[in-house]
Amino acid sequence: MQQTEIILFWMTVFVYVVAFCVHVFGFVRGSTRTDTYVMRLIWAGMVLHTATALARWVAAGHAPVTDTYELNLIGTWFTVLIFVVFERLKKIDRSIALVVTPLVFLVLGHGIMSRSAPIPMGPAYQSPWLVVHVIFAWLSFGCFAIAFGAAVFLLIKERFPEWQPISKVPDITGLDLAGYRFIVLGFINHAVMLVSGAIWAKKLWGHYWSWDVLEIWSLITFLFYAFYLHARSFLGWRMKRAAWLTVLGFVVLSISFWGVQWFSPTARPGHEWNEGNGSVVTKEELPKTVMEK
Helix, strand or coil: CHHHHHHHHHHHHHHHHHHHHHHHHHHHCCCCCCHHHHHHHHHHHHHHHHHHHHHHHHHHCCCCCCCHHHHHHHHHHHHHHHHHHHHHCCCCCHHHHHHHHHHHHHHHHHHHHCCCCCCCCCHHHCCHHHHHHHHHHHHHHHHHHHHHHHHHHHHHHHHCCCCHHHHHCCCHHHHHHHHHHHHHHHHHHHHHHHHHHHHHHHHHHCCCCCCCHHHHHHHHHHHHHHHHHHHHHHCCCCHHHHHHHHHHHHHHHHHHHHHHHHHCCCCCCCCEEECCCCCEEEHHHCCCCCCCC
């Protein structure tokens, strides 16, 4: 099964890369003929992506939510799912795929570098609150990623309004509104992620919050997007200002998910529990992409 999973994984990455290259080719040429092929490729990648996640699920005997590879695998799946669903509903433009697809295959590439053999889920992970926590963490990431894509195109269109390839992208008012809507949706998902993670932590360590680095960055991300919503509603920061805030917010979000483990690999000191097999698992061994606990 592991060999099948690896084959499916690289097929998934390949299809996403091809979709991105085809999209770039059509975009630079200012042609819309490739859009249909791009969406077909993304849907094909989604099917292969689903098969990869299911293969991992079967091999591990549990939902893929226990290490960085599994979290990146399922997280990018949610990101693509959000994109294809809302594109199908005509709520976002297909051009956003130019940002979404490279993010997806880069995150998948980061995940495969830390891939390990599937192992049984220990007692610490056998909680429905963990599943809720992970699902909403990645739903928020997917929403913020799409908002980031809209912001990038808004800034490009505002800076180069006469550039021919950008002419087929929706007007900046539509991009601004789309980015705002996805940030609202991501903000709600992020709040649920924080609450469910705190409940899970309470069951494991006896307290809801421990102020470790990952928790702090998770809270910083939440407060940053809260500031975005406040600035937009009460300070009138829209269009270009809102777009720059969205870009900066995505940088903060990325630090929360991946940056902390690079710069502070011992971000979770002082917490441990017994997994039931005689070994002690420290809090450092928790998935680094789970934003807190």
